[in-house]
Amino acid sequence: MRHKVEFVDLFSGAGGFAWGFYETGLYKPVLAVDNFKPAALTYKANIPDPVVLVEDIKDVDYPTLKNVLGDLEVPLVIGSPPCEPFTGANPRRERDPINRLYVDPQGQLTLHFIRIVGLLKPRVFIMENVPAIMEGGLREALTREFKRIGYHKLYFNVLNAEDYSNPSRRRRVFISNVEIKPPKSNEKVRVIDALRGMPPPGSSLPNHDPPPELSWRKLKKVAKLKHGKALIYFQGAVGEIPNLIRLDPYEIAPTVLGSSRFIHPFENRLLTVREQARLMGFPDHFVFYGGRDEQYNQVGEAVPIPLSRAIALFVYDILREL
The missing domain is CATH 3.90.120.10 (DNA Methylase, subunit A, domain 2)
Structure with a gap:
C-alpha cells in the first residue's frame, strides 16, 4: 500500500483544490483553514478527515498549528489566497501592483500564506492564484518573500484547466518550490x-x-x-x-x-x-x-477538479523523491 501524503490546505474554500488530491487516494488532508463558515461546512461535509478551522488566517500562529498537528511534519501545503487584489476583473484593485500585495488588506493575506509555510517548512508548497499576481514587480517580491523563509527556488507554473479535460476555461498560476508540468490530456470536454x-x-x-x-x-x-x-x-x-x-x-x-x-x-x-x-x-x-449565491460563489472560486487531480498525481512522484 502506498503511503498517503499528509497536507495542510490554507484558504481552503469549498475544497476544490483539496478534492483533486483527496480523490486520488494518495493524500490525506490533516488541516484546512478558511474564515467563511458556509465554505468550511461544505469542505467538512465532503472531506471529513481533516480538522477544519473557521479562522482568520492572521490569527493562525505556531501554537495553533502545534495544537492541531502535534509533532507531525507535514510534507505538503496547498492554498488559494484571495485573487481579488490582483485580478484584472476587479475595477478597484490598487493601481501600483506592489501595493496589491503589501497595502491591500486582502493582498496581505498572501503574505500570511507565506508566513505559515515558513512555520511548517513543508517539502513542497503550492499557492494558486491568477496570473496577474506576477505583474509589475510582484514576481520579484514573491521570490524575495519565499527566500526569506528558506525557499530559494520559486517556480511560476501557469496552467490552463481545459488542457486537463476541464469543461470550462481557467488560466491560473501555481507558485511552488518545484516545477509542476503535468502531462496534458487529449480529451476535450465540451x-x-x-x-x-x-x-x-x-x-x-x-x-x-x-x-x-x-x-x-x-x-x-x-x-x-x-x-x-x-x-x-x-x-x-x-x-x-x-x-x-x-x-x-x-x-x-x-x-x-x-x-x-x-x-x-x-x-x-x-x-x-x-x-x-x-x-x-x-x-x-x-x-x-x-445560501444559493454562496453556493455559486464556492463553485466559481474553486480550483477545477481535473486540474487539481493532474497536479496531485504529478506532485506525488516529486514528493517521493524529496
Whole structure:
C-alpha cells in the first residue's frame, strides 16, 4: 500500500483544490483553514478527515498549528489566497501592483500564506492564484518573500484547466518550490458533454434547485441570445467582463467566476449550482452548503477538479523523491 501524503490546505474554500488530491487516494488532508463558515461546512461535509478551522488566517500562529498537528511534519501545503487584489476583473484593485500585495488588506493575506509555510517548512508548497499576481514587480517580491523563509527556488507554473479535460476555461498560476508540468490530456470536454444526463432542475440531485428566475425583460432578450454571446457586461480594471453568457454546447465553457452566471445552451434559464459545478469537474455527490449565491460563489472560486487531480498525481512522484 502506498503511503498517503499528509497536507495542510490554507484558504481552503469549498475544497476544490483539496478534492483533486483527496480523490486520488494518495493524500490525506490533516488541516484546512478558511474564515467563511458556509465554505468550511461544505469542505467538512465532503472531506471529513481533516480538522477544519473557521479562522482568520492572521490569527493562525505556531501554537495553533502545534495544537492541531502535534509533532507531525507535514510534507505538503496547498492554498488559494484571495485573487481579488490582483485580478484584472476587479475595477478597484490598487493601481501600483506592489501595493496589491503589501497595502491591500486582502493582498496581505498572501503574505500570511507565506508566513505559515515558513512555520511548517513543508517539502513542497503550492499557492494558486491568477496570473496577474506576477505583474509589475510582484514576481520579484514573491521570490524575495519565499527566500526569506528558506525557499530559494520559486517556480511560476501557469496552467490552463481545459488542457486537463476541464469543461470550462481557467488560466491560473501555481507558485511552488518545484516545477509542476503535468502531462496534458487529449480529451476535450465540451459543455454538452459536461451537462449530459442532467435531470430537470428540482430533481433529487443536490444543489440542483430551480435557478433564480430572470425578469421578463431579460427573458425576452435571452430568448434571442445566440450561443457564446453575453447579455450584459461589467467594467473590470482592464476592460469589460461578459456575464449571462449563453453557453455554446459544442465548445468549452468560459471561465466560471464566483460572480458569473451562465445561460443554459438550450433553455431560456440560468444554470443551476449543480450544472455550474459540473463545468468545474465536481462530482454530483459533492454537496455545497450555504445560501444559493454562496453556493455559486464556492463553485466559481474553486480550483477545477481535473486540474487539481493532474497536479496531485504529478506532485506525488516529486514528493517521493524529496
